[in-house]
Amino acid sequence: MPRRARLESVSGYYHIMTRGINKEKIFETKKEKETIMTFIREKSQEEACKIAAYCIMNNHLHIIAITEKPILINVMKKINISYAMSYNQRHERIGPVFQDRFRSENINNDRHFYGVLRYIHNNPVNAGIVPKAEEYIWSSMREYLNGRTLLIDEKVKDDIMHHFMSKKSFIDFHNLQDETIYLEVKEETEILEEKRAKRIIKDYFEKKGINDLIKPGDKDELVEKLLKETNLSYRRIAKETGTSINTVFRANKKNRP
Numbered sequence: 001m002p003r004r005a006r007l008e009s010v011s012g013y014y015h016i017m018t019r020g021i022n023k024e025k026i027f028e029t030k031k032e033k034e035t036i037m038t039f040i041r042e043k044s045q046e047e048a049c050k051i052a053a054y055c056i057m058n059n060h061l062h063i064i065a066i067t068e069k070p071i072l073i074n075v076m077k078k079i080n081i082s083y084a085m086s087y088n089q090r091h092e093r094i095g096p097v098f099q100d101r102f103r104s105e106n107i108n109n110d111r112h113f114y115g116v117l118r119y120i121h122n123n124p125v126n127a128g129i130v131p132k133a134e135e136y137i138w139s140s141m142r143e144y145l146n147g148r149t150l151l152i153d154e155k156v157k158d159d160i161m162h163h164f165m166s167k168k169s170f171i172d173f174h175n176l177q178d179e180t181i182y183l184e185v186k187e188e189t190e191i192l193e194e195k196r197a198k199r200i201i202k203d204y205f206e207k208k209g210i211n212d213l214i215k216p217g218d219k220d221e222l223v224e225k226l227l228k229e230t231n232l233s234y235r236r237i238a239k240e241t242g243t244s245i246n247t248v249f250r251a252n253k254k255n256r257p
Contacts, residue, residue, distance in 0.1 A: 008069045009106035013052065015116045015182060016072075018080065018102040019060035026087055026097055028058045033138050036061065036083050041151050043078040047071045050153040052113075052160070055120045055139035057127065062120040064107070066156065076102045105182065117160075118174050119182050133174045144170060197230050197240050219243055223251045 020026035027033050033056050040063070044051055049067040065072055084097035107113045124136040133141045140152045145167050149157060164170040177199075204222055219241055226237045227248070234248040241248075 010108045011106075011113075012066050012068065013107035013113055014065050014067070014069075014072055015105045015107055015120075016063040016065055016076065016102055017060060017104075018076070019099045021096050021099045023059050023099075025058040026083075027056050027061065032087070035086055036079075037138075037151060039079045039082045039086075043075050043082065044151075046078070047075055049075045050156055051140075051151045052153065052156045053117050053120050053140045054151055055123045055136070055141075057123055057138075062123065064113070064116060064120065066153070072104070114173075115178065115180055116182050118176070118178055119180065121174055122178075132171075134171060141174070194232070194236070194240075197226055197232055197236070200225060200229055201240060220247070220251060223248055227252050 027036055036056060040051065040054065043049075044065070047067070049065055049071055051063060052066055053062075053064040055062045065075070067075070080098050080102065087097050088094060107116060121133040121136075121139055121141040124130050124139065125133050130136045133139070134145055136142075143149050143152050144157060144161060161167075161170065164173065201222065204218075204225065208218060222241050223237060223243060226232060226240065230237075232240070234245045234252070237243075237248045238245045
């Protein structure tokens with residue numbers, strides 16, 4: 001099946017995600033994270049490509065880049081090839097390092113941009129690696145909060161921080177609840193869906209005044225609510241509500257239009 005052509009972003013802003021082949025942890029060590037950061041910095045500076053945000057996880061990374069589409073494709077190609085060669089040499093292996101080509105989405109307005117910015121910086125929080133985004137050292141969150149820039153463009157940083165009254169308001173913005181999923185990564189989607197489910201269950205218990213015990217009728221209602229408001233599997237909904245997969249299946253069948 002032919003690949004779909006990448007569309008040009010109206011704003012010049014792109015959200016990029018690239019990951020290790022077979023979900024392998026290709027950025028697991030400090031050395032590997034430092035290496036990919038070096039290549040991102042070098043290759044983006046070779047062309048007219050500015051970095052507005054990034055987050056390097058163990059098996060994938062996110063970047064917000066500002067450039068033209070042909071330049072973006074060229075820069076990402078250079079980054080991936082350089083890192084793959086370095087990684088294979090270090091681990092004495094051959095073959096692909098990245099899962100296909102990088103994925104990208106256009107960012108065409110401010111609301112989308114700030115949503116992606118928050119999503120990227122909160123990746124390690126949602127994954128349970130750190131309790132606060134500012135504590136993760138392999139993202140641009142710290143660059144926005146201190147005077148040192150490693151990858152992000154200084155002027156871009158100043159322009160973005162100008163929209164916040166203080167560093168505290170920037171941190172508070174990242175603490176706002178946002179369950180939007182950008183550039184779906186299976187692991188990230190599952191984490192956010194489970195968080196959403198736990199919030200729904202908590203709100204339901206508080207509304208009903210329920211502590212530990214839940215009546216069968218309430219369980220059925222909660223199952224229907226989770227089916228409607230999340231994309232969790234039958235198995236996960238059954239586990240979260242203390243019911244059976246058959247119960248969830250019947251509830252879904254009953255409520256089909």
